[in-house]
Amino acid sequence: MLPSTFQGELPRALQHLIERERAADAPPAPLPRRHFLKVAGLGGLVLGTFPGLAAAQGAAASTAPAALKPTEQPLSFVRIAPDGEVTVTINRLEFGQGVQTALPMILAEELDADWSLVRSRMGSNDGAYVDPRFGMHLTGGSNTIKHSYTQYRELGARARAMLLSAAATRWSVDVATLRTQAGQVIAADGRRLGYGELAEAAMALPVPTTVKLKEAKDFRLIGQPTTRIDAKAKSSGRQAFGIDMRLPGQLTAVVAHPPVFGARLKSVDDGAARAIKGVKAVLRVPLDRGAEGVAVVADGYWPAKQGREALKLEWDTAAVEKVDSTRQLAQYRALVKQEGPRHFEADMAPLAKAPRRIEAEFVFPYLAHAPMEPLNCTVQLTDSGAELHVGSQFPGVDGLAAARVLGLKPEQVRVNVQMAGGGFGRRGLFSSDYVVEACEVAKAARTAGLSAPVRLVWRREDDIQGGYYRPMHLHHARIGFDDRGQVLAWDHVLVGQSITEGSPFAGVMIKNGVDNTAVEGMRDPYDLPMRLTVHHPKLNVPVLWWRSVGSTHTAFVMETLIDEIARQTRQDPVAYRMKLFGDQHPRHREALQLAVDRSGYGKKRLPAGRAWGVAVHESFESVVAYVVEASVKKGQAVLHRVTAGVHCNLVVNPRTVEAQVQGAALMGLSMCLPGAAITLKDGEVQQSNFGDFVVPRITDMPEIAVHTVPSADPPTGMGEPGLPALAPAFANAIARLTGKPQRQLPFQLA
Amino acid sequence: MSTLNVNGQAHTVDADPATPILWALRDHLGLTGTKFGCGAALCGACTVHLDGQAIRSCVTPISVAEGKRLTTIEATTDGSDRVGAAVHAAWVKHDVAQCGYCQSGQIMSATAFLKSLPQGRQPTPAEIDTAMAGNICRCGTYARIRAAVADAARALA
Structure with a gap:
């Protein structure tokens, strides 16, 4: 049941989503110029954007200021204080992913700010802080940098243009003779004025309608390894949560x-x-x-x-259904045999006469998010x-x-x-x-x-038992292929609760009875003749997206099965994937090649008892490839070394990208280790705290090296894409050691 | 009424003696740098020092602390403690924190560990892992924690 509270928020958001779907791969549009307004009231120079203004202006341009009501006070993105301190408001939640540093970096780049004077603050539900592409307040889908890169550049560039104009007036010189550097406007004769000294005068000037953004080769902040703005506060107990x-x-x-x-x-x-x-x-x-x-x-x-x-x-x-995990698995297995909605269609006739066949069942449990802050x-x-x-x-x-x-x-x-x-x-x-x-x-x-x-x-017990889990899933695959690894037919069934069913996103996410958040990551980038049947049973267990969403399970299924085909046809798992990518998927190729080159795969001799594992997966428009080294010790799978090859286009802050890949890799590893499952008996969740819902500790952490493919293309997401390929890469290494494929998470070695 | 010596200062806390130190610090004294993670000594987010020993304040009652010295993250990283300052500096240098919620506990465990080593002795990677194994980080900052602890130990040598 959804509350009827989405008027205002959701129709606009859905409209954006629908438009986005239609636009498919269109790059993020820059904000309409008219969204930029100068607002007074906070002292210094303040730039804000106002949703709803476009509509107001459409009705009558003179009503624009009235559009600021009834929000009462306009909120700003950037404030330059008289002492030169620049405070950037982020239109997202900071919860570890580093946007509190990356967004100010992007704005400060175009502003030519003195980075040592840049601060940041969190926003609110004020209309100014919606995702410029989704039109709703949203931190998710690894979207922050992808969607707000142009937005924050334009904000910074406009503020800089106004400061330049103020300085030109002050000195009575042509603005074209002035330049900016590290928080100062500099005249041709060497005179300088700090941004703080100019902020008030700049306030009185109109906001320029067009600004020229820098070329990537002129970036001084973007691309530099930059320590988080909150690093000191978070290393001293002073950061408030x-x-x-x-x-x-x-x-x-x-x-x-x-x-x-x-x-x-x-x-x-x-x-x-x-x-x-x-x-x-x-x-x-x-x-x-x-x-x-x-x-x-x-x-x-x-x-x-x-x-x-x-x-x-x-x-x-x-009056309530009492879900039981054992019964649920049997119910899901029964569903596999039934007809259901199709996501992909393909001719399954070649399956019966294929020279080689794999039939495989995969089981994934419910998972709790378990953030450290209850x-x-x-x-x-x-x-x-x-x-x-x-x-x-x-x-x-x-x-x-x-x-x-x-x-x-x-x-x-x-x-x-x-x-x-x-x-x-x-x-x-x-x-x-x-x-x-x-x-x-x-x-x-x-x-x-x-x-x-x-x-x-919430107590930790409320968190572990309180629901909204990554759904339990069952996958069933029947694959026919030839001795060269050519897939002739792939009949796949996926069973799992829909995350968006009953939500306002259902209309956009669920097509022909299939929830896209369940099937994302299936088949692509491989050009396979796959038939995909999907069942979304309804159960009394609340479900939700969990870092990397559908790819938490689809990447595992795809990348372990592709590896198994390579193994059965005696092909190198890297060479086999490269053959399948052909020249259609250059980012996959580059990411995988980078991980291969930096790991020593195929060249380095591994210690006895270790094996290589490989996987690559695209999610949220970024591609991450892993080459790992693993072993089995005392019946337990052990991950020793991880080399990541990452393609996320332009890297804003290399330190953050590295941290996000390290963290997402560990969360991927968390799915593999014993105790990583939420189960129910008679309707009750059987786990309650970190003693029985087990998450990795430092002793589980492999050595990890993260490498990115150089690119100047607009940045894509990095909060989630580091997760999906880790578990299948690890599983593929274990399968090579034991000869037995891993087809459930957490791993079952016995 | 209990009297607690926290960061060198005596405080009177009007709470049941069975109240965990964590809640006396957070709700009575306003020292919110020490974090609540699990309430069951499983995650280490609440780690403080009691007479120099790292303890889990979420399960240790204030009655245990009477007559002893409690040290929290606030005093450990304010520059007055040589080891704490080195750990803080290494944490910033390596940009360890992501969400940062567990890092108070991580730093308190690392500081107690480095103080337990003989002057100048460098910990092995395995020793660092063992010392830090009681602290969960859900963001997965462990690689940088390892590097930061080793770096702090070198700085203290």
Whole structure:
């Protein structure tokens, strides 16, 4: 069930998505010139963009300033203070991926700012901060740099042009005689003025309608290895995250969630909870998916948690489906044999007479995102509306959901985006589950006479058991091929819950009954005669995108099967892939060749007991190839060395790209290791914390080297593409050692 | 009422003696640099030093800390502690943090480890891994953590 809160946000977003689909591979369009406006009120030079302005101008140009209402105050992207400090607002959530540094780098490049004076700040659900291509507030799909590269360059270039004009007026010289460098305007005679000295005068000037952007060869910041803006704060405990919010009088809520998704309460005995010192209220609250819960509100986390655990609750689970992983697998296997919607069609007749055949089943479990910062949201109710403090990937969607719960107009809710301790998809969902929960608690607390701000904090157990998992999947493949590895027919069935079904994205993502987020990564780039049948069973387990989404499983299936065909036909796995790529996929070729060259594959002799593994996969418009070295020790698969070849076009910050590939590779590895599974029994999730939902530790980390293919083409995504190819590369090495293909995650060696 | 010596200062905390140190630090004293990750001594995000030993503050009650010295990330990296300053500098140099949420705990574990080594002795890669194995980083910064710990040890030699 989706809340009916998307008016305003989603129609526009969907329109953008549909347009984008139509435009297919069209490059990101620069912002329409009229989106740029100069705004006053913050001191210094401020540039902002205003969505909705285009429509307003279409009606009547003179109404443009009125379009700033009712948002009350225009928000800026760049502010130059009198002391020269440049503050860049990022239109995304920073949760580790480095956009808080990369976006200011892009803007500062065109501004010719002094990098040592550049700061950054987080945005909000203000309309200025929508993704310029999606038209909604969104951090996801590895889109930030891809979609905002031109936007932030143009913002920087316009600010620079205005500073130049101000200096020309001050000195009474032709603007063409002036240049800029590191935060200063420099005249032909050597006179200099700092940006801070010019900022106020620049404010009085019109924003230029056109600006010339630099050529890539003139970049001084973009492409330079640059330390994160937040490196010092994050290495000293001084970086505040959403969970660190401390408002005057603030209370903390811990909520008892039902043991089975969607269950309601039968009875509540809160006597013991209320007796705990510091507990202020025990409140029944409606939860996500029609469930009910009990919130214990206290003057700190510890009494709230103690109170929550002292509750004696009886749950009514009669009306909800109780999923059981064992039964679910049997159900999925039965579905494989049934007809279903087709994503690809091909002639399957050659299958029966193919000289060689593979029949393979793959099983992937549910996975929790488990970001290190437990989910939290602070809600402050005021006379005029509500203010939320939350590390959100969808602050616009969350603001609308909050407005619905709190009975407010959308413009009465302000969402202040907070630094988040990871997310991997869990902080961006259409149901806004934990944001709605926080608002329900704040509303119930106010009804109970508590008007203080309320900070909802999930225990780690709530995070592991609270749902919105990467869906469980079953793949079934029957492949016919010849002795040269030529695939004659590939009959493939994929079973898994749809992520977008029932969401506002369904109309765009689900075509002919197939959710694109489930099948992305299948077949391509290989030109194979594949028939792909897809089943999307409905189950009472909430599912969501998980870093790299469909490619978390499709890359594994494709790259292990391609490798197996190479093995069975005695072909080198690199040479076989290169043959399949032909000259149609130069980025795949270059990425793989780079990984091969830098790893020593085919040249270096490996220590006894080690084997090479190879995989390559494109996701989010970037290609990542891995060449790995692995072994089996005491019955466990061990990953020793990883060499990455990356093609993401132009690299904005090489240090960030390296970090993102290292991190995504480790998350890919996390899927392979024992304990990386969420399972259900009688409707209840069986894991609860890092003791039984196991994630990698430093002792699991391989040596890893990341290499990028040089390119000046507009940058593509890097938050996710490092993940998909790691697990299949590792599996391919293990298969070469054991002679037995790995066809499930986590690995099963025994 | 409990009296806690935190970063060289005495604080009175009005909380149940069974309250974990983590929540006394975060909710009573406003020292939010120490992080809540799991509440079960599984992830290391809450690591602080008790009389110089790295402990998990999410499961250690404040009663245990009475009469002892607690040190948190705030004091370890403010420049007053030679080892902590070297670790902080190495963390920045290697740009270790991604989301950064676990890094307070990582730095507290690394600092306690380096202080446990005889002056000038360089840790082996295996020793670094063992010392840091109690701290989870979901972003996968482990490669840079290894490099930063080794670098800090060299700087301290």
